[in-house]
Amino acid sequence: MLTSHPARSSGVTPTICVAQLGARMHYAVPRVLHQAGMLERLFTDATATARCVRVLKAVPERLRPVGLRRLLGRVPAGVPREHVTAFERFGWEYAWRGWRARGQEEQTRVHLWAGGRFCQLILDVGLGEAGGVYTFNSAGLELLGQASRQGMCGVVEQTIAPAQVEDRLLAAEMEANPGWEEPAKGGRARGEFAAREQAEWECADLIVCGSEFVRRGVGECGGPVERSAVVPYGVSAAELAPEPRQTSGPLRCLTCGAVGLRKGAPYALAAARALHGMAEFRWVGPVSLLPNAAATLGEHIDLRGAVPRTSMPAQYTWPDVFLLPTLCEGSATVTYEALAAGLPVITTPNAGSVVRDGLDGFIVPIRDPEAIAEKLELLARDRELLRWMSDNARERAREFTVEKYGDRLIPTLRAAMQGALRSTRIAGLPQASVVAVTDSLTLV
Numbered sequence: 001m002l003t004s005h006p007a008r009s010s011g012v013t014p015t016i017c018v019a020q021l022g023a024r025m026h027y028a029v030p031r032v033l034h035q036a037g038m039l040e041r042l043f044t045d046a047t048a049t050a051r052c053v054r055v056l057k058a059v060p061e062r063l064r065p066v067g068l069r070r071l072l073g074r075v076p077a078g079v080p081r082e083h084v085t086a087f088e089r090f091g092w093e094y095a096w097r098g099w100r101a102r103g104q105e106e107q108t109r110v111h112l113w114a115g116g117r118f119c120q121l122i123l124d125v126g127l128g129e130a131g132g133v134y135t136f137n138s139a140g141l142e143l144l145g146q147a148s149r150q151g152m153c154g155v156v157e158q159t160i161a162p163a164q165v166e167d168r169l170l171a172a173e174m175e176a177n178p179g180w181e182e183p184a185k186g187g188r189a190r191g192e193f194a195a196r197e198q199a200e201w202e203c204a205d206l207i208v209c210g211s212e213f214v215r216r217g218v219g220e221c222g223g224p225v226e227r228s229a230v231v232p233y234g235v236s237a238a239e240l241a242p243e244p245r246q247t248s249g250p251l252r253c254l255t256c257g258a259v260g261l262r263k264g265a266p267y268a269l270a271a272a273r274a275l276h277g278m279a280e281f282r283w284v285g286p287v288s289l290l291p292n293a294a295a296t297l298g299e300h301i302d303l304r305g306a307v308p309r310t311s312m313p314a315q316y317t318w319p320d321v322f323l324l325p326t327l328c329e330g331s332a333t334v335t336y337e338a339l340a341a342g343l344p345v346i347t348t349p350n351a352g353s354v355v356r357d358g359l360d361g362f363i364v365p366i367r368d369p370e371a372i373a374e375k376l377e378l379l380a381r382d383r384e385l386l387r388w389m390s391d392n393a394r395e396r397a398r399e400f401t402v403e404k405y406g407d408r409l410i411p412t413l414r415a416a417m418q419g420a421l422r423s424t425r426i427a428g429l430p431q432a433s434v435v436a437v438t439d440s441l442t443l444v
Contacts, residue, residue: 014038014129014130014131014132014153014417015037015038015039015040015129015130015131015132016033016038016039016040016130016131016132016133016134016153016155016413016417017040017041017042017043017122017127017128017130017132017133017134018030018033018039018041018042018043018133018134019043019044019118019119019122019133019134019135019136019139019140019143020042020043020044020136021044021045021094021114021115021118021136021139022044022045022074023047023074023075023076023309024136024159025233025235025333026077026236026309027042027044027076027077027078027079028233028234028402028405029134029157029409030042030076030078030079030083031076031077031078031079031402031406032402032405032406032409032410033134033410033413034078034079034080034083035078035406036406036410038410038413039079039083040083040127040128040129040130041083041084041085041127041128041130042076042079042083042084042085043085043086043087043118043121043122043125044076044084044085044086044087044091045086045087045088045090045091045094045118046074046086046088046091046092046094046095047074047075047076047084047086047088047091048074048075085122085125087118087121090114090117090118090121094110094114097110097113097114098110103182103184103185104184104185104187104189104190105184105185105187105189105190108187108189108190108192108193109189111138111193112138112189112192112193112196114139115138115139115140115141115196116141116142118139119139119140119141119142119143120142122143123142123143123146127143127146127147127150127152130152131152131153131417132147132152132153132154132155132413132416132417133146133147133152133153133154133155134155134157134413135154135155135156135157135200136156136157136159137156137157137158137159137160137197137200138193138196138197138200140154140156140200141196141199141200141203144156144200144203144204145203147203148203153205153206153416153417154203154204154205154206155204155205155206155207155208155413155416156200156201156203156204156206156207156208157207157208157209157210158197158201158207158208158209158210158214158217158218158228158330159210159330160214160328160329160330161213161214161217161328161329161330161350161352162194162197162198162214162217162218162220162221162223163190163193163194163197164194164217164220164221165217165220165221165328166262166328167190167194169262169327169328169350170184170261170262170327170328171184173261173262173327174261176367177261177266179290179292179293180260180261180265180266180289180290180293181260181261181288181289181290181293182290194221198221198222198223201218201223201224201227202224204227205227205416206227206228206229206412206413206416207223207224207227207228207229208228208229208231208409208412209228209229209230209231209330210230210231210232210233210330210331210352211230211232211329211330211331211352211353212230212352213329213330213331213349213350213351213352214230214330214331214352215228215230229412231405231408231409231412232331232354232400232405232408233331233333233336233400233405234336234400234401234402234403234404234405234406235333235336235337235340235397235400235401235402236401236402237340237397237398237401248383250277250278250279250280250380251275251278251279251280251320251321251376251379251380251386252279252280252282252318252319252320252321253279253280253281253282253319253320253321253322253323253376254282254283254284254315254316254318254319254321254322254323254338254343255268255281255282255283255284255285255301255322255323255324255325256283256284256285256312256315256322256324256334256337257284257285257324257326257332257334258285258286258287258288259283259285259286259287259288259289259294259297259303260287260288260289261327262326262327262328263285263324263325263326263327264324264325264326264327264348264366264367265289265293265297266369267325267367267368267369267372268281268283268297268301268323268325268369268372269296269297269300269301269369270369270372270373271323271325271369271372271373271376272300272301273300274369274370274373275373275376275377275380276300278376278377278380279376279377279380280302281300281301281302281323282301282302282304282318282319283297283301283302283303283304284304284305284306284307284312284315285304285305285306286305286306287303287305312337313337313341316337316338316341316343317341319343320343320379320386321343321344321345321346321376321379321386322334322335322338322343322344322345322346322347322361323345323346323347323372323376324345324346324347324348324351324353325346325347325348325364325366325369325372326347326348326350326351326366327348327350327366327367328350329350329351329352330352331351331352331353331354332347332351332352332353335347335351335353335354335355336353336354336397336400338393339354339355339360339361339393339394339396339397339400340393340394340397340400341393342390342391342393342394343390343393344360344361344362344379344386344389344390344392344393345360345361345362345393346361346362346364346372346375346376347361347362347363347364348363348364348365348366349363349365349366350366354396354399354400355396356392356396359389359392359396360389360392360393360395360396361389361393362375
């Protein structure tokens with residue numbers, strides 16, 4: 001039997017080490033943990049605070065490539081520098097390997113390498129006096145294993161539906177829409193990726209899911225839903241102050257994210273064709289389509305390409321409505337941002353959004369361009385409804401700020417740290433008790 005970590009047996013809530021690659025949600029998790037006095041350390045890769053990166057700020061804005069602009073946006077604001085350990089050399093190597101990777105197999109291999117290497121670098125440094133670790137899917141297995149051996153609380157956030165669910169949906173999509181994306185070549189990497197995710201679930205005391213869609217996916221893959229908690233996200237609404245909207249002319253419709261099959265590109269195209277002259281469409285994000293498909297899409301939708309995180313708030317000043325016909329997400333933060341900008345959102349159940357159907361947007365089935373076109377036409381013709389939904393969107397967004405996210409996340413983590421979820425592993429525990437623990441931590 002494992003010996004309790006000293007901090008766990010005291011009357012003080014122990015601190016948590018966060019292991020995070022990239023600037024996900026502008027470092028929201030370490031920020032809210034620090035504000036709650038629960039952050040031991042943030043471990044990450046390259047940041048904009050490194051001396052070698054700060055020098056690059058001298059490059060004029062107009063000359064900065066997208067990659068540099070993204071890097072310069074990696075500032076862990078709200079987290080004291082003395083609480084941050086950034087493995088800069090590893091971050092540069094990760095970026096270089098990712099840039100060189102071609103095709104899904106190579107890209108997945110890079111992610112697998114990065115997840116394992118990142119964990120080992122952290123273990124070499126040590127976890128200090130922390131009583132828990134907070135990791136993200138595919139980049140936390142070794143840390144979670146060490147936490148379990150030391151009697152620490154291990155948390156993994158499943159940021160998107162499990163790989164098995166995503167791959168199943170995409171395989172069907174590629175079969176239905178040949179010629180849109182390069183077919184995935186056979187390989188073992190995705191299987192290894194899925195196996196790594198599942199191993200993380202088994203090691204973790206708590207699996208944090210951004211939506212019920214993700215939690216169900218964990219269950220579909222045989223994962224421990226009894227140790228999973230739904231904690232919707234939050235965004236910084238101050239950066240997304242809504243602009244006055246137009247009252248006439250074509251309906252302006254914005255989509256953000258990688259342009260591809262997973263985001264529902266064929267269905268956005270079909271809707272744009274159906275509403276020609278009645279609505280204008282714009283898509284912000286890198287294009288991952290084959291040339292002919294991209295050209296066809298570009299005839300009906302204004303493809304703006306990738307933009308850095310710091311430039312995203314400006315994208316929400318143009319549209320009247322936000323569209324995300326996605327097949328698979330975790331809990332798409334662009335939908336939170338759109339609500340905060342006062343945009344009604346049309347999306348699918350698989351977006352894992354907090355949009356309320358018929359109040360601040362519409363939830364339409366996946367792969368249903370007719371439903372998308374119907375809802376967009378309704379908003380184009382009824383501007384009073386559009387304004388009403390816009391007001392509702394702003395009101396809804398007030399419940400999903402970063403501060404509100406912290407109000408949901410911190411109690412969930414404290415309960416896990418106190419052993420509320422660890423007790424579900426005890427052999428012979430009645431299933432009703434498992435459900436009761438899970439329900440108490442599922443915050444919607």
